[in-house]
Amino acid sequence: MRQNTARRTALLDAAIDALADQGTRKLTFRAVDARAGVPIGTASNYFANRDALLAQAAAHVHVRLAPSEDELAGMQAAAPTREVVREAMHKLFARVSQDRAGYLALLELRLEATRRPELRQVLMDTAGQNIHENIRFHVAGGYPGGRQAVASLYLAMSGLITEHLTLPEAWEWTTFPELIDQLVERILPE
Amino acid sequence: MRQNTARRTALLDAAIDALADQGTRKLTFRAVDARAGVPIGTASNYFANRDALLAQAAAHVHVRLAPSEDELAGMQAAAPTREVVREAMHKLFARVSQDRAGYLALLELRLEATRRPELRQVLMDTAGQNIHENIRFHVAGGYPGGRQAVASLYLAMSGLITEHLTLPEAWEWTTFPELIDQLVERILPE
Numbered sequence: 010m011r012q013n014t015a016r017r018t019a020l021l022d023a024a025i026d027a028l029a030d031q032g033t034r035k036l037t038f039r040a041v042d043a044r045a046g047v048p049i050g051t052a053s054n055y056f057a058n059r060d061a062l063l064a065q066a067a068a069h070v071h072v073r074l075a076p077s078e079d080e081l082a083g084m085q086a087a088a089p090t091r092e093v094v095r096e097a098m099h100k101l102f103a104r105v106s107q108d109r110a111g112y113l114a115l116l117e118l119r120l121e122a123t124r125r126p127e128l129r130q131v132l133m134d135t136a137g138q139n140i141h142e143n144i145r146f147h148v149a150g151g152y153p154g155g156r157q158a159v160a161s162l163y164l165a166m167s168g169l170i171t172e173h174l175t176l177p178e179a180w181e182w183t184t185f186p187e188l189i190d191q192l193v194e195r196i197l198p199e
Numbered sequence: 200m201r202q203n204t205a206r207r208t209a210l211l212d213a214a215i216d217a218l219a220d221q222g223t224r225k226l227t228f229r230a231v232d233a234r235a236g237v238p239i240g241t242a243s244n245y246f247a248n249r250d251a252l253l254a255q256a257a258a259h260v261h262v263r264l265a266p267s268e269d270e271l272a273g274m275q276a277a278a279p280t281r282e283v284v285r286e287a288m289h290k291l292f293a294r295v296s297q298d299r300a301g302y303l304a305l306l307e308l309r310l311e312a313t314r315r316p317e318l319r320q321v322l323m324d325t326a327g328q329n330i331h332e333n334i335r336f337h338v339a340g341g342y343p344g345g346r347q348a349v350a351s352l353y354l355a356m357s358g359l360i361t362e363h364l365t366l367p368e369a370w371e372w373t374t375f376p377e378l379i380d381q382l383v384e385r386i387l388p389e
Contacts, residue, residue: 030314032222109313116310119365123303124220129366137369157381160373161355164382168358175309176319179327183350191347192354196385 017055019045021069024062029110033121064131067118070111071139074104089151095193098166102189105170113174154197165192207245209235211259214252219300223311254321257308260301261329264294279341285383288356292379295360303364344387355382
């Protein structure tokens with residue numbers, strides 16, 4: 010059977026929505042076919058097995074949540090200040106807010122990976138690489154604070170996004186944009 | 200049927216282990232009975248329904264992960280310095296490392312709560328209260344930085360714990376104790 014890129018992407022988007030809605034355990038080829046509105050048997054033509062599907066879904070989430078090329082070019086054209094990082098964190102938050110399913114799917118995969126070493130290896134090749142790439146970008150770009158600062162900010166933003174997506178009511182005494190400003194100002198030197 | 204506290208606790212511990220091992224979807228009274236090694240039908244005598252079980256399991260995780268009374272008394276006897284908070288964060292990390300199932304169960308419940316509003320209300324009464332209590336303790340105790348600082352540290356530690364439990368391989372270029380020191384030193388004023 011011939012494959013095409015648009016259909017593969019549609020299948021991955023369907024897999025991500027299914028992961029966010031129902032968790033990893035219910036993710037089958039058949040569920041993905043149904044959600045993508047394609048004939049039963051389609052997903053099995055695109056992915057060798059369920060792990061390959063999960064691996065590509067994780068990689069695709071990182072593509073969906075990545076900054077646009079325009080945004081990256083804008084960052085690289087500007088001086089590497091704390092203010093530029095602050096704006097980038099607000100944009101990340103906006104992307105995650107627009108694409109809740111993507112980040113929730115990643116959290117589902119992380120939990121499932123605690124039970125399945127093969128999936129953990131897959132996540133190292135996607136989520137792990139994403140962490141390393143974030144750190145590399147910050148250090149190579151000469152942004153304030155270096156490696157330990159960007160690692161601290163990464164951890165804090167991960168915690169903030171999880172709260173935002175799962176229990177925002179607990180944070181109604183402040184706002185997430187205010188918390189983001191606090192994190193950047195506290196963690197990165199000026 | 201008579202109830203007793205030790206058996207209730209054993210059932211909650213079994214529920215937490217089952218949540219961490221298999222996720223929320225597979226958590227049934229029968230699975231809890233089996234894991235606790237008690238006769239089928241026991242859990243249904245202790246909990247009115249599945250939501251009541253999940254609510255009490257979430258509350259029990261916070262009891263399991265809370266600092267001991269000795270530790271709290273020690274903190275309150277000392278001056279409210281950044282160093283005291285740093286030590287408390289290392290102790291929290293040690294407790295979570297010893298009780299992986301507890302924190303993983305909470306993450307499972309948070310994800311399930313995105314799909315079930317009733318469970319979200321339950322988590323507000325447990326995880327949400329825990330957040331508010333952490334902030335209150337820090338502010339009332341006069342620790343450095345006040346409310347926004349402790350909120351920032353809470354978010355960062357949550358992110359760190361999730362990485363530690365789900366994808367520690369991505370952080371092998373540093374160590375979690377080093378990251379904890381960095382978070383405290385960056386986020387709290389001296």
